[in-house]
Amino acid sequence: MSHSPSLPDRPRLDLDPDMSDAERLDAMRKHYARIVQVNDELDERLREADDRRDGLQEEVDHLKRRNEILKTSSLYIASVEEVTDDGVVIKQHGNNQEVLTEVSPQLQDDLEPGDRVAINDSFAVQRLLDDETDARAQAMEVDESPEVRYEDIGGIDEQVREVREAVEDPLVNPGQFETVGVEPPSGVLLHGPPGTGKTMLAKAVANETDATFIKMAGSELVRKFIGEGSRLVRDLFELASEREPAVIFIDEIDAVAAKRTDSKTSGDAEVQRTMMQLLSEMDGFEDRGEIRIIAATNRFDMLDEAILRPGRFDRLIEVPKPGVEGRTQILRIHTQDMNVADDLDFEELAEELDDYSGADLASLTTEAGMYAIRDERTEVTQEDFEQAREKMEAAEESSDRSARSYQY
Numbered sequence: 001m002s003h004s005p006s007l008p009d010r011p012r013l014d015l016d017p018d019m020s021d022a023e024r025l026d027a028m029r030k031h032y033a034r035i036v037q038v039n040d041e042l043d044e045r046l047r048e049a050d051d052r053r054d055g056l057q058e059e060v061d062h063l064k065r066r067n068e069i070l071k072t073s074s075l076y077i078a079s080v081e082e083v084t085d086d087g088v089v090i091k092q093h094g095n096n097q098e099v100l101t102e103v104s105p106q107l108q109d110d111l112e113p114g115d116r117v118a119i120n121d122s123f124a125v126q127r128l129l130d131d132e133t134d135a136r137a138q139a140m141e142v143d144e145s146p147e148v149r150y151e152d153i154g155g156i157d158e159q160v161r162e163v164r165e166a167v168e169d170p171l172v173n174p175g176q177f178e179t180v181g182v183e184p185p186s187g188v189l190l191h192g193p194p195g196t197g198k199t200m201l202a203k204a205v206a207n208e209t210d211a212t213f214i215k216m217a218g219s220e221l222v223r224k225f226i227g228e229g230s231r232l233v234r235d236l237f238e239l240a241s242e243r244e245p246a247v248i249f250i251d252e253i254d255a256v257a258a259k260r261t262d263s264k265t266s267g268d269a270e271v272q273r274t275m276m277q278l279l280s281e282m283d284g285f286e287d288r289g290e291i292r293i294i295a296a297t298n299r300f301d302m303l304d305e306a307i308l309r310p311g312r313f314d315r316l317i318e319v320p321k322p323g324v325e326g327r328t329q330i331l332r333i334h335t336q337d338m339n340v341a342d343d344l345d346f347e348e349l350a351e352e353l354d355d356y357s358g359a360d361l362a363s364l365t366t367e368a369g370m371y372a373i374r375d376e377r378t379e380v381t382q383e384d385f386e387q388a389r390e391k392m393e394a395a396e397e398s399s400d401r402s403a404r405s406y407q408y
């Protein structure tokens with residue numbers, strides 16, 4: 001940047017007492033001429049300064065406008081990975097791109113790894129997002145179009161039919177319920193052992209009805225978001241109405257809706273508040289529009305009856321572990337994209353897999369595939385499945401043992 005030369009000195013009039021009048025007059029004339037000259041110079045500088053001020057003002061206006069645009073245009077979400085002297089390493093959500101970016105010193109002091117920030121398209125951090133946005137995003141899994149289809153679910157055809165009737169029909173054909181004069185069920189509760197396909201069922205209905213799938217896990221509400229449970233439940237229903245048609249899926253609902261116990265710990269009071277919020281959301285949901293609610297639990301026996309009253313979770317569907325036929329079907333589904341030996345006998349395999357859940361069968365299939373890969377074969381054989389089964393059962397036994405030793 002060029003620096004402007006300093007201002008001209010103020011002219012001084014030096015009069016010597018010994019000067020003649022003529023000399024004095026001459027000195028004063030020169031002085032006068034000098035003053036006029038300095039005055040002109042200053043005038044010129046003033047004009048220059050005015051011009052520069054106008055130029056700068058224009059720049060200010062331009063920056064102000066750009067700032068406005070930046071403030072109003074969309075920002076992206078990223079997480080802070082590392083705060084260094086050279087800037088901040090952020091990871092953009094969605095594409096996981098890692099970028100080293102500069103941050104204003106005053107914002108840099110506020111940033112810590114793990115924080116969520118809003119960035120613009122040049123990756124400059126615009127602001128730190130508050131916890132509220134954070135918890136809401138973390139506590140809910142939102143899937144605009146889950147990929148699960150009914151055909152992917154094996155061995156629970158009757159349950160699929162019931163869920164479709166209770167959730168899909170009212171979404172797709174609400175008029176039919178009105179004409180017949182029946183209220184569709186308010187909420188559907190899926191109960192049964194872990195890994196039997198409850199989440200899959202909820203996702204499949206959302207997929208087949210083109211609804212947004214929004215999941216919240218009860219256990220996380222009480223473990224991770226202490227003190228925020230009831231607000232998050234309110235947010236959950238709010239989000240669903242913004243995104244309808246939507247399927248709300250509350251997994252492990254027992255964590256927030258267990259029978260009242262005698263203990264009066266503050267933790268319990270908090271859980272209680274969360275459950276009350278859930279009940280009031282469901283009760284106030286008369287005109288539910290295109291939102292359906294599905295909950296799941298492995299601990300049906302623990303549930304508070306309040307949540308099972310009419311108008312709340314009033315359709316109960318048990319999702320059991322599959323029988324031998326179901327297991328055969330699930331094995332077939334999970335080996336669909338696998339290169340299996342022609343002589344592999346799924347029925348015979350399924351016979352031996354008593355007590356396996358759908359999730360166990362999915363892991364067994366992957367494990368069997370791993371044996372083939374380890375042996376550098378391209379085909380998965382019955383023997384691979386046998387070995388996988390032995391491995392899984394041995395692992396289960398040892399985890400049972402460690403669970404026991406942990407307990408006592």
Ligand SMILES: Nc1ncnc2c1ncn2[C@@H]1O[C@H](COP(=O)(O)OP(=O)(O)OP(=O)(O)O)[C@@H](O)[C@H]1O
Pocket residue numbers: 152153154155156193194195196197198199200201251296297298330333357358359360362
């Ligand atoms: N009936 C089924 N048919 C096909 N695959 C299944 C079935 N049940 C479970 N699986 C497999 O197990 C995985 C886990 O199932 P899912 O999450 O639906 O079980 P869940 O009943 O919701 O379990 P949890 O109670 O532990 O939440 C699925 O992604 C799928 O690979």
